[in-house]
Amino acid sequence: MPIIALVIIGAAAGFIATRLMRLNTGLVETVAIGIFGALIGGLVLRGLATVTGWMAGFVGAVLGAMLLIWLWRSYGPRR
Numbered sequence: 001m002p003i004i005a006l007v008i009i010g011a012a013a014g015f016i017a018t019r020l021m022r023l024n025t026g027l028v029e030t031v032a033i034g035i036f037g038a039l040i041g042g043l044v045l046r047g048l049a050t051v052t053g054w055m056a057g058f059v060g061a062v063l064g065a066m067l068l069i070w071l072w073r074s075y076g077p078r079r
Contacts, residue, residue: 017065
């Protein structure tokens with residue numbers, strides 16, 4: 001069950017983050033961005049604040065996904 005929840009939250013966070021950052025990606029990339037963003041953002045948010053619960057995880061997931069997109073755009077391969 002936790003894996004299914006991670007994929008669902010990751011998909012939602014990735015969708016919001018890619019729309020906010022104006023990035024066009026496919027479904028797999030969007031979900032991957034959301035999941036990895038959730039890992040990054042969740043760790044950072046929980047480390048900086050004592051906010052707990054699923055809402056903090058979701059906010060952290062969106063922020064982490066946006067950070068990942070920014071890093072990819074800044075340091076990723078050039079087209």
